[in-house]
Amino acid sequence: MLRKRLLLLILSLGGLAGCHKPSASPPPVKETVIAPGEIGSLLPDFSAKDLQGRDISSAAFRGKVVLIDFWATWCQPCKKEMPGYQKLLDRYGARGFTVVGFKFDTMRDTEDPAVFAKKIGVHYPLAVAADDLKHKFGGIEALPTTLLYDRQGILREKIVGFEYTEVIESELKPLL
Secondary structure (H helix, E strand, O other), X not given: OHHHHHHHHHHHHHHHHHHOOOOOXXXXXXXXXXXXXXXXXXXXXXXXXXXXXXXXXHHHHXXXXXXXXXXXXXXXXXXXXXXXXXXXXXXXXXXXXXXXXXXXOOOOOOOOHHHHHHHOOOOOOEEEOOHHHHHXXXXXXXXOEEEEEOOOXXXXXXXXXXXOHHHHHHHHXXXX
């Protein structure tokens, strides 16, 4: 009987001693990383020279709503979309909206890119999209590809293929 009581006392004290141990902290919560070019990803840091040799940098777009357009001279849907983006820039540029076009160089141009842009009435910055730049935007699957970033630099819309200006405008207006 004495042994039972002694064993019970030891077990009780051992149990109480365990109550004073600091609790193990929960495992750290892993941050979800959103792949470049996916909705919710950040506007990547980039710098390039536009077709006139001027510097273009993502740093210049901080705090602005940014439309990035991947295009090519041989892409007929691109040719149809780009003047609409210029109209949006003309309409909303004063409200903190900007547009940058990155020309694909995977196929031979059908005409000089600067002449092409002038013919279709596009005056926003245009630069050649080198492979590393395409990679920073998550890789480009098709042309045209349009990416719309909010003022915090978060990707809110990604459109692969042609889209009407009115649709882009309806997605743009709430971000201004």
